Amino acid sequence: MACPSLAGCALHPHFTMKSSLRIWKDFFCNTNHQTCLRFQAMQKGESVPPNMLPNGKILEVML
Amino acid sequence: MTAFWPFWLLGPALGALTVGHWLAVRRPLGVSGVLARFTRLREEAAVDRGNAQLQSSAAALEAALEQATAEMFGSLPRPGGAAASQAAPDDAPAAPEGRTAAPLPPLSAHLVFLLGLAGGGFLTALLRGQLGRPGVALDAAFAATVARGPLGLLALAGGGVLVGFGAAVSGGCSAGHGLTGCGRLMPGSLLATVVFCAAGVACALLLRGGG
Numbered sequence: 001m002a003c004p005s006l007a008g009c010a011l012h013p014h015f016t017m018k019s020s021l022r023i024w025k026d027f028f029c030n031t032n033h034q035t036c037l038r039f040q041a042m043q044k045g046e047s048v049p050p051n052m053l054p055n056g057k058i059l060e061v062m063l
Numbered sequence: 064m065t066a067f068w069p070f071w072l073l074g075p076a077l078g079a080l081t082v083g084h085w086l087a088v089r090r091p092l093g094v095s096g097v098l099a100r101f102t103r104l105r106e107e108a109a110v111d112r113g114n115a116q117l118q119s120s121a122a123a124l125e126a127a128l129e130q131a132t133a134e135m136f137g138s139l140p141r142p143g144g145a146a147a148s149q150a151a152p153d154d155a156p157a158a159p160e161g162r163t164a165a166p167l168p169p170l171s172a173h174l175v176f177l178l179g180l181a182g183g184g185f186l187t188a189l190l191r192g193q194l195g196r197p198g199v200a201l202d203a204a205f206a207a208t209v210a211r212g213p214l215g216l217l218a219l220a221g222g223g224v225l226v227g228f229g230a231a232v233s234g235g236c237s238a239g240h241g242l243t244g245c246g247r248l249m250p251g252s253l254l255a256t257v258v259f260c261a262a263g264v265a266c267a268l269l270l271r272g273g274g
Contacts, residue, residue: 008167010117014128021128023136045096045234047106050113055135059127
């Protein structure tokens with residue numbers, strides 16, 4: 001089952017743009033969203049840094 | 064004493080507002096959550112800036128994502144095999160459209176929402192001729208509390224702190240749980256609403272008994 005928070009996720013659209021990045025979607029969004037730290041934060045009502053990956057890594061490029 | 068709307072009119076109006084808000088912006092309607100954003104202003108502002116940069120620096124983001132992908136997955140086999148991932152048919156079942164939320168709006172939008180709340184109250188008082196007449200817009204018990212002077216105001220402040228604490232630990236206030244959550248049949252909100260209604264009734268009975 002796909003993640004119920006896809007529409008509210010700032011990173012998900014980027015995972016669908018290139019085939020090399022779709023592994024994130026395969027691993028997290030489509031099959032295992034409970035382990036996604038973005039999803040977990042959204043469920044708790046916390047702020048989700050847009051540059052935080054599902055595994056918790058922060059992409060330094062943006063902030 | 065002010066005449067409030069009757070329950071049979073107010074209930075459907077609030078329901079229409081809640082459902083209409085969801086249909087219009089795909090975000091649950093709540094007040095405490097919006098207020099909470101302004102208590103962590105620095106983090107929320109960083110999120111806003113990051114979202115804006117996500118839109119503007121696509122090339123840099125893509126490069127960083129490629130690097131992070133290699134670090135995370137390396138040579139791990141991909142679900143369905145590498146070929147399947149390369150072909151990448153976008154065939155995963157999407158979440159139902161009616162239950163997915165839109166991205167969090169920027170702080171500026173929520174500031175407008177809060178100003179609208181205050182503005183609506185001001186406009187109502189203005190139209191009813193209640194400006195500058197403290198207590199006239201409140202129900203009798205509330206007005207009596209305010210009329211007690213500093214002690215009443217202290218009680219109100221304490222009540223406000225308790226409401227804020229409860230809303231923070233339960234993830235929403237009466238608007239978020241009672242209107243939006245119940246309207247969407249969310250189990251947690253149904254339970255929260257039952258509990259705070261029961262607690263409110265119990266407190267009222269206790270206070271009346273003691274008063």
